[in-house]
Amino acid sequence: MFFNEEFETLPRPALEAVQLKRLQATLERVYANVPFYRDLIGRAGVKPGDVKQLDDLQRLPFTTKQDMRDSYPYGLFAAPMEEIVRIHASSGTTGKPTVVGYTARDIDVWAELMARSFVSAGAHKGDIIHNAYGYGLFTGGLGAHYGAERLGASVIPMSGGNTNRQIMIMQDFGSTVLTCTPSYSLFMAEAAHEEGLDFRTLKLRVGIFGAEPWSESMRTEIEEKLNLAAIDIYGLSEIMGPGVAIECIQAKKGLHIWEDHFIPEIINPETGQRLGEGEQGELVITTITKQGIPLIRYRTRDITSITYEPCICGRTHARIARMSGRSDDMLIIRGVNVFPSQIESILVGIEGVEPHYVLIIDRQDNLDTLEVQVEVDERIFSDEVKVLQALSHRIEKEIKEMLGVTCRVKLVEPKTIQRSEGKAKRVIDNRKL
Amino acid sequence: MKVEQISIFIENKSGRLAEITRILGEAGINIRALSLADTSDFGILRLIVNNVEVAKSVLKEKGFTVNKTEVVAVEVPDRPGGLSGILQTLDTERINVEYMYAFVERCGGNAVIIFRFDETEKAITALKNNNFNILEGERLYSM
Numbered sequence: 001m002f003f004n005e006e007f008e009t010l011p012r013p014a015l016e017a018v019q020l021k022r023l024q025a026t027l028e029r030v031y032a033n034v035p036f037y038r039d040l041i042g043r044a045g046v047k048p049g050d051v052k053q054l055d056d057l058q059r060l061p062f063t064t065k066q067d068m069r070d071s072y073p074y075g076l077f078a079a080p081m082e083e084i085v086r087i088h089a090s091s092g093t094t095g096k097p098t099v100v101g102y103t104a105r106d107i108d109v110w111a112e113l114m115a116r117s118f119v120s121a122g123a124h125k126g127d128i129i130h131n132a133y134g135y136g137l138f139t140g141g142l143g144a145h146y147g148a149e150r151l152g153a154s155v156i157p158m159s160g161g162n163t164n165r166q167i168m169i170m171q172d173f174g175s176t177v178l179t180c181t182p183s184y185s186l187f188m189a190e191a192a193h194e195e196g197l198d199f200r201t202l203k204l205r206v207g208i209f210g211a212e213p214w215s216e217s218m219r220t221e222i223e224e225k226l227n228l229a230a231i232d233i234y235g236l237s238e239i240m241g242p243g244v245a246i247e248c249i250q251a252k253k254g255l256h257i258w259e260d261h262f263i264p265e266i267i268n269p270e271t272g273q274r275l276g277e278g279e280q281g282e283l284v285i286t287t288i289t290k291q292g293i294p295l296i297r298y299r300t301r302d303i304t305s306i307t308y309e310p311c312i313c314g315r316t317h318a319r320i321a322r323m324s325g326r327s328d329d330m331l332i333i334r335g336v337n338v339f340p341s342q343i344e345s346i347l348v349g350i351e352g353v354e355p356h357y358v359l360i361i362d363r364q365d366n367l368d369t370l371e372v373q374v375e376v377d378e379r380i381f382s383d384e385v386k387v388l389q390a391l392s393h394r395i396e397k398e399i400k401e402m403l404g405v406t407c408r409v410k411l412v413e414p415k416t417i418q419r420s421e422g423k424a425k426r427v428i429d430n431r432k433l
Numbered sequence: 434m435k436v437e438q439i440s441i442f443i444e445n446k447s448g449r450l451a452e453i454t455r456i457l458g459e460a461g462i463n464i465r466a467l468s469l470a471d472t473s474d475f476g477i478l479r480l481i482v483n484n485v486e487v488a489k490s491v492l493k494e495k496g497f498t499v500n501k502t503e504v505v506a507v508e509v510p511d512r513p514g515g516l517s518g519i520l521q522t523l524d525t526e527r528i529n530v531e532y533m534y535a536f537v538e539r540c541g542g543n544a545v546i547i548f549r550f551d552e553t554e555k556a557i558t559a560l561k562n563n564n565f566n567i568l569e570g571e572r573l574y575s576m
Binding site: 376377378381382383384385386389410411412413414415417 | 438440442443445472474475477479496497498499500507531532549564
């Protein structure tokens with residue numbers, strides 16, 4: 001089953017011809033409309049017209065998250081604001097988020113790619129899609145929502161949180177497809193179990209899980225506890241949002257990346273050199289149909305590998321392996337992207353708090369937990385309990401407000417945080433996926 | 434009129450109190466009074482000692498976070514209602530007690546209570562005006 005059979009099964013030479021044409025058009029577009037790219041491409045000694053074959057892409061420089069930050073908020077937009085119909089944002093490395101804008105056609109393409117993704121996961125018209133991805137600046141909720149409508153399924157716009165209500169709706173409305181983070185699916189199954197409900201008796205047939213790293217053993221556990229096919233989906237707001245790549249239900253082996261809209265490359269994150277098929281490295285994506293904010297060779301920082309081997313499902317698009325990590329220090333906590341530097345800048349902003357801190361991430365009852373340990377020095381210490389407790393609560397509140405992630409602050413004695421060669425180890429991730 | 438108290442931040446983990454008292458003991462510091470405030474994560478140990486500066490510096494050397502605060506030592510008549518009289522006076526003057534604890538030694542026939550007020554000067558004036566006896570630091574450290 002396909003949503004757009006012609007393009008999803010395009011023979012390789014035809015697919016590459018489409019890619020080249022679209023890449024050339026994208027380069028012309030950014031060169032004409034985005035001063036940042038005119039400089040960047042110009043400095044590399046390349047003109048858009050020099051790209052005559054797909055391999056010429058390697059002559060172009062990379063775009064990084066830092067570039068997006070430097071262009072905050074609209075500097076990388078390649079369409080005038082009158083044509084931008086939607087704005088989303090995700091975590092930046094410090095206080096300011098990374099902003100993306102979509103034209104009406106971008107939204108249309110996104111809806112189609114997400115609809116293709118649903119079909120690839122085994123969903124179809126007539127399904128009742130329970131969408132528990134967060135609605136808002138985060139792309140997850142609205143991205144899956146538009147795709148579900150494009151598919152012609154019935155979408156329930158649940159958003160995240162309020163677990164008991166999620167379970168009641170799923171049970172009463174007869175949801176057949178669930179979209180959320182993999183850890184939240186297990187958390188819901190556990191919560192249902194405590195209420196005396198066996199998740200396996202629900203009508204759910206397919207679960208589409210993403211926005212955080214997970215593993216094959218987690219898939220086995222989810223499929224066992226929820227009695228559904230658990231499918232891995234990949235996306236990032238910089239490139240589009242959910243639906244950049246997804247597994248097919250036939251193979252469940254690698255995520256098809258929609259190559260008629262994105263050109264994937266795998267590079268060595270240290271040298272920037274392109275790696276071959278099957279080699280593990282950092283995923284770099286060039287968008288070739290986006291209008292609002294096209295990105296050339298964007299470094300995703302996600303570590304994976306790529307294969308062009310034909311797939312039993314019939315799709316000709318390359319597959320990337322399940323994400324195995326990051327080439328930077330970004331953490332994904334309950335589906336929320338968090339950089340340690342963001343927490344550091346919040347701590348520095350609170351008067352007197354010396355940024356001797358450590359982040360301890362764990363997973364309890366299938367939910368990620370974040371503990372921020374802060375060393376108490378004389379400037380923040382008080383003989384009154386209420387003063388110290390107010391400090392903890394203030395840090396917790398600011399982290400929640402700025403980053404959207406709930407944490408617990410623990411005040412610790414000075415020098416308890418391990419320092420190695422003068423540099424403190426800032427992150428202890430105890431999660432086992 | 435005021436008494437110097439040192440407070441020490443301690444994490445809730447075993448052996449911390451023992452460590453502090455050992456450090457003070459080895460430095461020849463005598464603990465005159467103490468109170469421990471605790472939460473699920475941390476505690477604040479407050480001490481009246483015979484030598485504030487030495488106590489503070491030996492603890493800091495060992496990596497503890499130490500603060501010095503001014504508190505008030507008040508003689509409390511050793512009879513039913515003795516403490517109540519003091520608290521009523523404070524209440525009338527709308528002075529808040531942040532915390533309080535008892536001193537180990539007696540002063541004459543009376544008990545001694547250490548108070549931490551939100552407005553220390555105002556509290557001292559109010560107590561004196563109502564004829565309560567406030568103890569000097571020097572006398573207390575050597576009691």
